[in-house]
Amino acid sequence: xxxxxxxxDENPVxxxxxxxxxxxxxxxxxxxISFKFKQLEGKFDSWLPKGKGxxxxxxxxxxxxxxxxxxxxxxxxxxxxxQLKNRRVDDDEELAQLIKEAHADWVAMNRPDTPVTIDAExxxxxxxxxxxxxxxxxNGIDSIEFALGAPPPQ
Amino acid sequence: xxxRKAPTVKEDVQCNLIPMVDIMFLLLLFFMLGADMxxxxxxxxxxxxxxxxxxxxxxxSPDPATTVNIQHRQDSSTFSCPINAQGGYCRxxxxxxxxxxxxxxxxxALKDQLKAEADxxxxxxxxxxxxxxxxxxxxxxxxxxxxxxxxxxxxxxTCSLSGIYKVEVGAAVPAxx
Numbered sequence: 022x023x024x025x026x027x028x029x030d031e032n033p034v035x036x037x038x039x040x041x042x043x044x045x046x047x048x049x050x051x052x053x054i055s056f057k058f059k060q061l062e063g064k065f066d067s068w069l070p071k072g073k074g075x076x077x078x079x080x081x082x083x084x085x086x087x088x089x090x091x092x093x094x095x096x097x098x099x100x101x102x103x104q105l106k107n108r109r110v111d112d113d114e115e116l117a118q119l120i121k122e123a124h125a126d127w128v129a130m131n132r133p134d135t136p137v138t139i140d141a142e143x144x145x146x147x148x149x150x151x152x153x154x155x156x157x158x159x160n161g162i163d164s165i166e167f168a169l170g171a172p173p174p175q
Numbered sequence: 176x177x178x179r180k181a182p183t184v185k186e187d188v189q190c191n192l193i194p195m196v197d198i199m200f201l202l203l204l205f206f207m208l209g210a211d212m213x214x215x216x217x218x219x220x221x222x223x224x225x226x227x228x229x230x231x232x233x234x235x236s237p238d239p240a241t242t243v244n245i246q247h248r249q250d251s252s253t254f255s256c257p258i259n260a261q262g263g264y265c266r267x268x269x270x271x272x273x274x275x276x277x278x279x280x281x282x283x284a285l286k287d288q289l290k291a292e293a294d295x296x297x298x299x300x301x302x303x304x305x306x307x308x309x310x311x312x313x314x315x316x317x318x319x320x321x322x323x324x325x326x327x328x329x330x331x332x333t334c335s336l337s338g339i340y341k342v343e344v345g346a347a348v349p350a351x352x
Contacts, residue, residue: 042192046199048203049203052210062222062230062345063228063347064343065227143323144266146264146320147223147319148320149324151223151225152223155346158225159226159227167331
């Protein structure tokens with residue numbers, strides 16, 4: 022009787038895997054193209070002070086006791102100018118040292134919670150503000166505040 | 176003399192595809208698991224780097240969070256910014272957008288949105304310092320490294336006006352040297 026010869030064929034059921042390979046190739050290419058190595062991210066806690074303006078009002082007690090880092094944007098040089106106690110500081114190490122010393126003065130006066138206030142102009146790039154925050158954290162200073170303008174009248 | 180006919184050898188060349196399929200399955204699995212499709216909240220932007228940040232861990236905090244992204248507008252047929260394209264610091268406020276869950280929120284509408292989200296998760300007790308019930312909702316600010324501080328300032332101020340005090344700022348872990 023004529024029929025399919027199974028001579029020498031161990032597996033009588035043959036599965037055609039070519040379409041499967043095609044589909045897996047397509048999926049692989051899709052995922053390879055859309056794949057992106059994710060940058061490791063983290064966060065700085067920057068919780069807002071509850072009693073100072075969180076309800077929209079201006080702080081009643083103006084804190085003069087602070088370490089204030091002023092930051093301005095130099096349009097011509099396209100860079101940020103940083104000042105601490107009227108002294109211009111360009112170097113990161115120097116700024117870190119000055120912040121540390123200024124904060125240590127408050128710690129010596131039994132005021133370890135005295136914050137470092139970052140008073141940056143609106144045009145200052147965010148990366149430069151984060152750099153100052155990073156220097157503070159490096160020195161073990163967790164109390165960092167952002168100087169904000171008064172909210173518009175309701 | 177009759178020529179002897181050479182025996183025909185029937186070669187049956189077959190390519191064994193099974194190892195290839197195995198490897199491709201593995202590759203597929205790797206790329207599928209590596210593809211980060213779930214995090215639509217996080218816009219694709221260049222974060223500033225900071226060595227002292229707390230690395231992101233799967234958040235076990237029960238507080239709900241809203242991620243506020245501040246990014247430069249993408250160049251299109253109707254909009255282009257040569258300063259940003261050249262990697263400079265674009266200082267035009269209207270070139271920067273606040274994006275929440277993939278949707279741009281005008282700065283004027285940000286307060287309404289954050290207030291609505293803040294009110295969904297009010298703390299149970301009145302805060303003695305603030306005199307009101309503050310929100311338990313966390314806001315994570317992810318701003319591009321070149322974003323003007325004024326934009327971030329506006330978002331922080333809006334959080335403050337919405338009764339949100341749990342603010343975190345995102346930064347990237349520097350690449351190992």
